Amino acid sequence: MISGGGPLISQLVVLATLPLLFRVYSPVDFGIWATIQAGAIASGSLMTLRYDLALVVERESDAANTLFYAVLCIIAAWSAIAGLALGVLNWLVVFPQVGAGLWCLIWLWTMLTALMVLLQGWLMRFSAFGVISSATIINTIGSLAIQLGGAHWIGGTGLVLGSALSQVVATGFLAYHIVVSGCGPSRAAVNAREMKTSLTRHVRFPQYSLPFTLMSLIRERAPIVVVGLFGSPAEVGIYSQAWRLVHFPSGLTGSAFRPVFFRQAAERGVAGQAAAVDRVIRCLLLVGAPFVALVLFGGDDLFVFVLGSRWSGVGSLSTLLIFPATLFAISNWMDRLLDVLGRQDLNLTMEVFSGLFSVGALWIGFQLSGGAAFYAVALQSVVLTASYVVLILICYGAAGWSRRSLFVSFGLAAAAGVFFYCLMPLLSLITSRGVSLLIGAVLCSVTAVGITLAAWRELR
Numbered sequence: 338m339i340s341g342g343g344p345l346i347s348q349l350v351v352l353a354t355l356p357l358l359f360r361v362y363s364p365v366d367f368g369i370w371a372t373i374q375a376g377a378i379a380s381g382s383l384m385t386l387r388y389d390l391a392l393v394v395e396r397e398s399d400a401a402n403t404l405f406y407a408v409l410c411i412i413a414a415w416s417a418i419a420g421l422a423l424g425v426l427n428w429l430v431v432f433p434q435v436g437a438g439l440w441c442l443i444w445l446w447t448m449l450t451a452l453m454v455l456l457q458g459w460l461m462r463f464s465a466f467g468v469i470s471s472a473t474i475i476n477t478i479g480s481l482a483i484q485l486g487g488a489h490w491i492g493g494t495g496l497v498l499g500s501a502l503s504q505v506v507a508t509g510f511l512a513y514h515i516v517v518s519g520c521g522p523s524r525a526a527v528n529a530r531e532m533k534t535s536l537t538r539h540v541r542f543p544q545y546s547l548p549f550t551l552m553s554l555i556r557e558r559a560p561i562v563v564v565g566l567f568g569s570p571a572e573v574g575i576y577s578q579a580w581r582l583v584h585f586p587s588g589l590t591g592s593a594f595r596p597v598f599f600r601q602a603a604e605r606g607v608a609g610q611a612a613a614v615d616r617v618i619r620c621l622l623l624v625g626a627p628f629v630a631l632v633l634f635g636g637d638d639l640f641v642f643v644l645g646s647r648w649s650g651v652g653s654l655s656t657l658l659i660f661p662a663t664l665f666a667i668s669n670w671m672d673r674l675l676d677v678l679g680r681q682d683l684n685l686t687m688e689v690f691s692g693l694f695s696v697g698a699l700w701i702g703f704q705l706s707g708g709a710a711f712y713a714v715a716l717q718s719v720v721l722t723a724s725y726v727v728l729i730l731i732c733y734g735a736a737g738w739s740r741r742s743l744f745v746s747f748g749l750a751a752a753a754g755v756f757f758y759c760l761m762p763l764l765s766l767i768t769s770r771g772v773s774l775l776i777g778a779v780l781c782s783v784t785a786v787g788i789t790l791a792a793w794r795e796l797r
Contacts, residue, residue: 347477359644364574371577375558381450387546391539402522407532408444411788447503456511545681556692579654583662615742622750627781630757661721669711693726
């Protein structure tokens with residue numbers, strides 16, 4: 338619950354401010370920001386070569402200290418290379434619309450993303466999930482405050498400025514806690530030979546987890562590039578925000594569940610986690626089913642009502658993406674399950690198929706439909722849905738868990754979704770469409786709170 342507090346608060350803050358944020362920035366602004374975000378987060382996440390995961394599973398303190406400094410050196414080297422590359426791009430004026438100031442923000446965002454990943458990995462060793470959650474809240478609130486304030490003064494650049502500067506504050510918060518809490522790595526661990534030995538001992542993480550992260554980033558970020566090749570910046574903005582909106586629950590479940598499961602499974606083994614995992618997945622499916630029904634029924638009307646008229650089109654894409662997004666919300670931690678089992682090879686294989694086939698499906702969909710985003714995204718969603726179902730079944734099998742409870746959970750969620758979807762037209766018969774959508778949202782929220790509280794009492 339401590340681990341989930343930060344993401345939950347952050348998500349609620351973002352949801353509360355989205356109607357305002359989407360009215361002060363245009364789809365074009367969000368399209369440019371989404372493209373920059375894709376590059377910065379992808380590059381920053383790869384800079385550690387995924388040795389940050391090795392920090393969590395390394396049992397010896399001295400070895401972990403050495404590994405921390407080794408990864409810090411790797412980040413410093415990659416940051417220097419990235420700074421030089423961006424400087425060359427600015428000098429050559431490859432992108433005339435991007436000035437030197439924006440290049441600096443992109444570099445800062447990228448470098449701090451890598452550093453924050455490293456610090457989070459170190460704090461997980463000490464189960465400091467509350468600190469990580471607090472940093473998430475600081476990052477979210479700081480970013481929104483700067484973005485809302487900068488919209489009037491610097492236009493679309495305010496989105497990038499808010500993301501970069503809030504990352505400074507959040508990363509500084511993590512570093513400050515590590516220093517003052519006394520849990521920081523010992524400086525005596527700085528030894529080049531030992532660092533090389535430590536990196537060699539954990540080489541399976543760059544061998545398997547790094548390509549896995551790369552493929553997951555391709556699955557999540559490359560579609561933005563594909564949409565940009567076939568559409569305008571406004572269409573990129575609409576697609577990226579449709580993806581972002583339906584994946585809000587994934588950010589919450591991933592941040593709340595992944596580090597806790599990774600730590601517990603690494604210490605106590607995978608077999609003993611089966612019952613808790615079944616209960617969590619059932620809770621997530623039952624919470625999500627009414628919202629899936631609401632999105633399918635509301636479509637564009639729902640999102641235009643909340644976000645404003647210039648965001649027409651987000652709803653139609655969301656009705657397609659909601660299915661794979663729901664499955665991803667209950668499975669985005671399963672890479673950690675395979676890490677603990679030592680099956681990084683299986684992890685990588687699944688992500689390669691998911692990433693390449695889904696992005697390929699989007700590309701083919703655009704080609705076959707003559708550039709129509711709806712049909713391209715429909716094909717992408719079918720491939721993603723199938724890949725997530727296969728992933729869940731394979732992970733249950735690899736862990737030796739029974740799938741019976743999983744199938745029951747899917748059945749209950751499907752029944753709940755059908756019930757709410759049939760309820761919405763009945764509400765429309767006795768009131769206006771806007772009011773019926775509002776009532777539906779309230780009913781979904783009340784149901785979600787009730788199911789979550791019941792599950793919390795049971796797990797506690």
